[in-house]
Amino acid sequence: MDVIVVVLISLILLAAAWIWAGQKLQHAYTLEGLETPISLLLKKGLGGAFIVITEEKTNLWIQLRKYFNANEEAAIEIAFPNAPWSFFYFEKLRQYLLDKNIFFEIHKEGQKEKMEFLYIDCKSDVEKAKQLVSEIFVHIFEITGEANFNVKGSAVTAFAFDIDRSEHQPKTINDTLKAFFKKK
Secondary structure, three states: OHHHHHHHHHHHHHHHHHHHHHHHHOEEEOOHHHHHHHHHHHHHOOOOOEEEEEEOOOOOEEEEEEEEOOOOOEEEEEEEEOOOOOHHHHHHHHHHHHHOOOOOEEEEEOOOOOEEEEEEEEEOOHHHHHHHHHHHHHHHOOOOOOOOEEEEEEOOOHHHHHHOOOOOOOOOHHHHHHHHHHHO
16 A cells, blocks of 8 residues: 555656646747757756657647767757657658668657657757757758747656666656666
């Protein structure tokens, strides 16, 4: 019974932290201004922290995540899902990256239903990350003219990653929660 109470309290605290961090970090930017939140993610975010950049009118979004490489250096990767809403964009992005000779990897993630994710490793290059995000919005999502972007961030995953920065960092919230509770 005590374990269930502790788990429930922990989940409530994690959800509250996620909501609080998301509200605190939400801010509107132009494409040119996206360097600021990406830089903050790299410099201030804990391992596993992420930001989601969403175009206001279309609600199309891109996710960036902070991780630590084998040398314990902070880095950023762009993660793009091959979901029903993004299938067309996924294929278009994959072809665009191939045409531009930009290295990427595709991995299947998930517990029950495996979903493909396309990952672009930007290492610690904030300018490269910003440039790729801009290119995805302009060339893949075809966002033109004056556009505003909301940036939401969450450090909920940071609890587990701050403890263990191994190469086996969980990539989903389920994996994060499992890793967090396994450490206790």
